[in-house]
Amino acid sequence: MNRIQVKTVLNKHKRRDAWFLDDYSVNPYVGCSFNCLYCYVKESKYGKNAGNLSAKINAPEVLKEQLRRRAKKKEYGIIAISSSTELYMNIERKFNLTREILQVILKYKFPVHILTKSTAVLRDIDLLKEIDEKANLPEDLNRIGHGTIISFSFSTLDENLAKIVEPGAPKPKERLQALQKCIEEGLLTGICFIPVLPFLSDSEENLDEMIKTAKDYGANFVLVGALTLFGEKATDCKTRYFKFLEKYYPELIPKYEALFKKSFQPAKRYQKSLEERAKRICDKYGVKNRIIDVAISNTSSSLKMST
């Protein structure tokens, strides 16, 4: 575990993310100990040290100055935490960076979108409720009516499969219980069924089960997105994912090759069909398939992985 000093921690996006609605992102850590097979954080394009677990020990201090300047100019926008790491890894107990960052966000009244696979988010419910009440949303997002959004991400509800593809993350059932608690606390909370795993968690039954479960647990929304696979190096997610297929599902390799061909994403018709099926099943259960409907020209998301 490295301790690093950073010069900047608040990333301003060129345009708002169409799915997660964030204008900014903050990552308290580099790398992630949850080790999801499909995660592209370790991927070569992020640089050779991108996967080394590091704590940005001065992140709260740096964020304070960056948000002070943005708040002065009233440049409010939703801050996604975290887009390229898990903000509630076990090391958070030692470093407390996420909590300190939330305290800074509360001080400057910015709204947040928490993206997590961890139940440890419950530790910060007090701060998240305060942010929910006090944050200044950008004018065009005022109708959200919440300063805090929480998304719990899943790639499957199958505990055995989850143990293999997301070895360091809490069990899906535990995530659902944490989600329920956040909803009981009055926070806008939903499910990111991202990435859906082709031929493993993308059947009609799998989608129905996930969206029905979301309904049963009271989720406010369900976002559904396809798997992406990047890179050719040993630590890249495409290589790791195909090794997993070789070991557990060799019969699926030709199907994946046909679906992805040379691309990092599955064929367009697959993506379209997934989107249509998800929408149809969300309609069936009366669950929203977006946080809110927003008019944004780019309908894709840069956070599709997602943490």
Ligand code: SF4
């Ligand atoms: S997908 Fe998210 S939780 Fe999984 S390893 Fe990547 S950053 Fe961590």
